[in-house]
Amino acid sequence: MRTVTVELGDRRYPIHIAAGLLASAADHLAPLARGRTMAIVTDENVRPHADTLQAVLAAAGVRSEAIVLPPGEKTKSWEHLAGLCDRLLDLGVERGDHVVALGGGVIGDLVGFACAILKRGCHFVQIPTTLLAQVDSSVGGKTAINTRAGKNLIGAFHQPSLVLIDPSLLDTLPLREVRAGYAEVVKYGLIDDPAFFEWCEANGAALLAGDPAARDHAIAHAVAAKARIVAADEHETNGTRALLNLGHTFGHALEAEAGFSQKLIHGEGVAAGCSLAFAFSAAQGIGSGQDAGRVAAHFRSVGLPDGLAAAGIAASGATLVDHMRHDKKMAAGTLPFLLARGIGRTYLDKSVDLADVAAFLDAQPR
Ligand SMILES: NC(=O)c1ccc[n+]([C@@H]2O[C@H](COP(=O)([O-])OP(=O)(O)OC[C@H]3O[C@@H](n4cnc5c(N)ncnc54)[C@H](O)[C@@H]3O)[C@@H](O)[C@H]2O)c1
Ligand SMILES: O=C(O)C(=O)C[C@@H](O)[C@H](O)[C@H](O)COP(=O)(O)O
Numbered sequence: 001m002r003t004v005t006v007e008l009g010d011r012r013y014p015i016h017i018a019a020g021l022l023a024s025a026a027d028h029l030a031p032l033a034r035g036r037t038m039a040i041v042t043d044e045n046v047r048p049h050a051d052t053l054q055a056v057l058a059a060a061g062v063r064s065e066a067i068v069l070p071p072g073e074k075t076k077s078w079e080h081l082a083g084l085c086d087r088l089l090d091l092g093v094e095r096g097d098h099v100v101a102l103g104g105g106v107i108g109d110l111v112g113f114a115c116a117i118l119k120r121g122c123h124f125v126q127i128p129t130t131l132l133a134q135v136d137s138s139v140g141g142k143t144a145i146n147t148r149a150g151k152n153l154i155g156a157f158h159q160p161s162l163v164l165i166d167p168s169l170l171d172t173l174p175l176r177e178v179r180a181g182y183a184e185v186v187k188y189g190l191i192d193d194p195a196f197f198e199w200c201e202a203n204g205a206a207l208l209a210g211d212p213a214a215r216d217h218a219i220a221h222a223v224a225a226k227a228r229i230v231a232a233d234e235h236e237t238n239g240t241r242a243l244l245n246l247g248h249t250f251g252h253a254l255e256a257e258a259g260f261s262q263k264l265i266h267g268e269g270v271a272a273g274c275s276l277a278f279a280f281s282a283a284q285g286i287g288s289g290q291d292a293g294r295v296a297a298h299f300r301s302v303g304l305p306d307g308l309a310a311a312g313i314a315a316s317g318a319t320l321v322d323h324m325r326h327d328k329k330m331a332a333g334t335l336p337f338l339l340a341r342g343i344g345r346t347y348l349d350k351s352v353d354l355a356d357v358a359a360f361l362d363a364q365p366r
């Protein structure tokens with residue numbers, strides 16, 4: 001088992017990574033249960049893994065109750081937040097209890113937020129079951145729901161007390177979802193790690209074909225990078241954590257335009273968004289067209305969208321920029337953008353004119 005620690009002083013927490021870890025989850029969860037019933041929140045597609053976890057806990061003498069929600073981005077809503085909080089209250093969850101979030105980023109974000117506000121804060125454990133959640137969303141404590149105004153606009157920073165990553169849970173994940181998670185893997189290379197981007201170019205296809213060595217390397221590398229960034233800037237205030245938002249200002253606008261539907265899932269929005277961020281950087285004379293082309297080519301080569309056309313988005317630049325105005329990075333009417341001087345050389349640019357972004361988007365092929 002490999003362990004990475006998110007160093008946050010007295011709120012530091014471990015991320016344990018091992019194939020088959022779910023089978024020994026009780027070793028980690030029983031001490032947190034302290035003889036009380038554990039709530040396990042999951043979604044319908046993850047139900048078989050929840051059944052396994054409940055059996056594993058029962059064998060160790062830990063009682064559990066499963067709360068099973070509908071799958072999909074629309075579950076990150078006020079309605080499901082309210083319903084989940086009521087059900088956790090009905091179960092008698094106390095401040096000292098640990099609720100288990102067993103699922104992808106949707107379950108992790110929703111459960112994390114519910115736990116941030118339930119009785120003004122109770123503990124939670126992340127057991128991520130998608131590649132995206134294993135490399136990104138289960139670590140770092142960003143929790144949120146979406147509203148009609150956009151993505152993740154209501155939420156809190158609330159760190160889990162433990163993350164258990166079992167890469168073998170990905171064996172049941174549909175390929176489209178593995179691909180979407182891979183976009184967030186590539187993001188780490190694009191941000192500040194060109195050697196890792198080269199690794200992705202060489203090994204991405206193997207990872208997506210299910211090669212366990214490639215998958216495990218990517219998860220361990222990504223988790224270590226995320227833990228380091230979160231420890232350096234937990235609340236996204238000093239410019240370090242904002243780098244994790246690469247491609248997300250574009251990507252969230254595309255997701256909003258797609259109605260937070262299966263038409264474009266988060267990781268696909270991130271792939272298209274990273275490609276657009278590099279293309280916009282090149283168009284502004286900040287980065288090279290060659291790097292932008294290389295980024296787009298890699299996403300395209302693994303079947304991820306590399307721009308508006310591949311993402312199936314026909315909206316005008318003005319419409320997409322209107323979505324962007326809700327971005328949480330917006331400050332005094334200015335929207336800082338993650339731009340790139342090159343692969344692995346991203347930075348937060350506070351001088352971007354949204355009219356230039358709209359014109360750039362209008363010029364993109366549909
Ligand atoms: N908090 C963060 O730091 C952070 C980071 C990245 C993304 N996110 C958020 O995460 C969400 C996306 O997460 P996601 O990509 O995991 O999507 P998701 O949670 O919707 O899961 C994707 C699909 O896979 C299914 N699934 C999950 N695990 C499975 C398994 N092992 N086998 C079979 N099916 C399985 C789910 O039911 C769902 O249909 C977005 O809302 C995004 O905003 C948050
Ligand atoms: O952990 C972070 O910080 C991230 O930005 C990770 C992103 O992949 C994730 O999608 C995040 O939820 C986006 O953040 P937001 O602040 O734009 O909602």
Ligand SMILES: [Zn+2]
Nearest residue numbers: 184248266270
């Ligand atoms: Zn993301």
